[in-house]
Amino acid sequence: MNPAFYADMNLDAFWENSQYAHEEYESDPPTDELIQSMEEELGYKLPASYIALMKHRNGGVPVNACFPTEEPTSWSEDHIAISGILGIGREKANSLGGEFGSLFMIEDWGYPNIGVVICDCPSAGHDVVMLDYRKCGPEGEPEVIHVDQEADYEITFLAKDFETFVRGLIHEDAYDTxxxxxxxxxxxxxxxxxxxxxxxxxxxxxxxxxxxxxxxxxxxxxxxxxxxxxxxxxxxxxxxxxxxxxxxxxxxxxxxxxxxxxxxxxxxxxxxxxxxxxxxxxxxxxxxxxxxxxxxxxxxxxxxxxxxxxxxxxxxxxxxx
Structure with a gap:
């Protein structure tokens, strides 16, 4: 993994080890060829920090699955929650190119075509976390946003980049609603x-x-x-x-x-x-x-x-x- 990312984090402790996470999200580490193929299919260059995390574990459920927000969403007054982080591949249903991946959420669920759906949420499709390329272009460093279908696809800014988003995740016990x-x-x-x-x-x-x-x-x-x-x-x-x-x-x-x-x-x-x-x-x-x-x-x-x-x-x- 690129040492420039997550240098002071215990990534083994970051992920939940469960049969569900393994069956629904986790794939083998992505090859460079797969990454390139996935980027061509999606139309966006994936962030280096995301690729680095996926080379450690390619998709899964984080132990800390909530992210604080300053604005209310349909999920909560002060945070959003994710079910998992989509891996790079097409094999697992919950992967970028899988059955319930990024293109499916954009084409079938109507999410805005402004980037890549990177995390699914517990609402079973009614909100997602996306990489937003509107400011940086398809080759740049995207921001991370929450998109709320229940509020007419309202967008809430979460983090300036993917690593900041990962580092900002906190445990659901702080928000048991x-x-x-x-x-x-x-x-x-x-x-x-x-x-x-x-x-x-x-x-x-x-x-x-x-x-x-x-x-x-x-x-x-x-x-x-x-x-x-x-x-x-x-x-x-x-x-x-x-x-x-x-x-x-x-x-x-x-x-x-x-x-x-x-x-x-x-x-x-x-x-x-x-x-x-x-x-x-x-x-x-x-x-x-x-x-x-x-x-x-x-x-x-x-x-x-x-x-x-x-x-x-x-x-x-x-x-x-």
């Missing part, structure tokens, strides 16, 4: 005002009484299972995608794929207190493609709709909630 965060999520799901669109659609769903209560019940289960309110690709989330589409049909008229995908964020992702605060468009398109493949949603002359059988089955499922 998990119980308070979970309690706020449950309160938001139980009492938060629906978005205007979702409220309108619930009122039009005359087939079922208590539609709002049913949605809150399902989303409370989701929050209890995850520890936060977010929709992904699990069974209950897929049910909520079904419900939202069924409700959207109550607007009347024909529905195109493009129209639905454009209006989807106004239901639960944004627009009300009852909100996930963000979403990954790919989860919605994957859900829709799956339902079309299954024959649950039909496509006719570019118009999409639930089949009568699927609609009746969904109503039956909702009656059980």
């Amino acid at each position: 998990s119980e308070e965060d979970f309690a706020r999520a449950l309160e938001r799901v139980a009492q938060g005002a629906f978005s205007p669109l979702l409220q309108e659609l619930c009122e039009k769903a005359s087939e079922l009484e208590g539609m709002e209560a049913k949605i809150r019940s399902i989303c409370t289960r989701i929050t209890n299972e995850k520890g936060y309110f977010a929709l992904h690709a699990d069974e209950l989330s897929m049910l909520m995608y079904d419900i939202q589409f069924w409700l959207y049909e109550h607007k009347g008229g024909s529905i195109t794929r493009e129209q639905y995908l454009a209006d989807y964020p106004s239901m639960i992702a944004f627009g009300g207190e009852f909100s996930t605060g963000g979403y990954a468009p790919s989860f919605i398109t994957d859900w829709l493609d799956l339902r079309i493949k299954e024959g649950v949603v039909t496509v006719n002359d570019q118009q999409i709709r639930l089949t009568d059988e699927a609609r009746q089955q969904l109503i039956k499922t909702l009656l059980e909630h």
Whole structure:
């Protein structure tokens, strides 16, 4: 490792040694050829301090996983948290070129194309830490920033460079707000005002009484299972995608794929207190493609709709909630 970096740090003590970290993040030390290939794919020269750390351990979970902030974010009033540092490679899902790597977060989750996603966060995609090349250009020394999807991709400055960021990480015990965060999520799901669109659609769903209560019940289960309110690709989330589409049909008229995908964020992702605060468009398109493949949603002359059988089955499922 380059002795110019981390000279007074015990890097063996920096990393968490766990099976999860090894399986999800850690790869073999990167070769010069891999580093060059990864830089060409990303379009940015990776910082020397980051490369030096990855040659010590190529991706992983740090023992100290919180970084103080002077501004509040959706995560906390005074800090952000990371789940791990992405390694250089493509093999592991949580690596720069992996399934959930930098390009995936930019292309599928809509994060700004201003650099490289370097750390994922406990919100499961709703915030990330990035290397920001706006000031220095693609060959320069990037700053480190936090990007908050739940606040319309708001950017918060963290550190002047990657080594400063690493040295500034502190242990989560200094910021144990998990119980308070979970309690706020449950309160938001139980009492938060629906978005205007979702409220309108619930009122039009005359087939079922208590539609709002049913949605809150399902989303409370989701929050209890995850520890936060977010929709992904699990069974209950897929049910909520079904419900939202069924409700959207109550607007009347024909529905195109493009129209639905454009209006989807106004239901639960944004627009009300009852909100996930963000979403990954790919989860919605994957859900829709799956339902079309299954024959649950039909496509006719570019118009999409639930089949009568699927609609009746969904109503039956909702009656059980």
